[in-house]
Amino acid sequence: MSAYVIAEIEVTDPAAYEDYRKQVPGVVDKYNGKFIVRGGKIEPKEGGWTPKRIVVVEFPTMAQAQKWYDSPEYAPLIKLRQRASKGKLIIVEGT
Numbered sequence: 037m038s039a040y041v042i043a044e045i046e047v048t049d050p051a052a053y054e055d056y057r058k059q060v061p062g063v064v065d066k067y068n069g070k071f072i073v074r075g076g077k078i079e080p081k082e083g084g085w086t087p088k089r090i091v092v093v094e095f096p097t098m099a100q101a102q103k104w105y106d107s108p109e110y111a112p113l114i115k116l117r118q119r120a121s122k123g124k125l126i127i128v129e130g131t
Contacts, residue, residue: 037129039098040072041105045089045123052120060113067104069095089123101127 047053064071073092080086095101104110105127117123 037097038131039095039101039127039129041069041091041093041095041101041125041127043091043123043125044087045091045117045121046087047089047121049120052116056113056116056120059116060110063107063109063113064093064104066109067095067107068100069093069104098127098129 061071070093071091072094073090075089075091078087078090093101095104105114
């Protein structure tokens with residue numbers, strides 16, 4: 037069953053976040069992930085949710101998504117993302 041990494045991001049340091057954006061695709065690819073949503077226009081409809089940026093990455097399985105997140109290649113990028121932005125991130129199974 038596929039798994040999805042879903043992140044709500046508010047960029048606080050655009051230059052540092054751009055560095056993150058340039059580096060992360062290679063690590064996602066290495067772990068068989070695929071970007072489904074990477075920014076783009078957001079139009080809030082219900083519940084008062086007004087995120088600044090949404091990212092969705094699909095992985096073949098929950099285990100593969102977890103392997104990517106815990107990987108030595110992604111560890112320094114997590115720190116870079118956290119310095120350059122505020123946000124929330126989950127991994128969820130789905131179809």
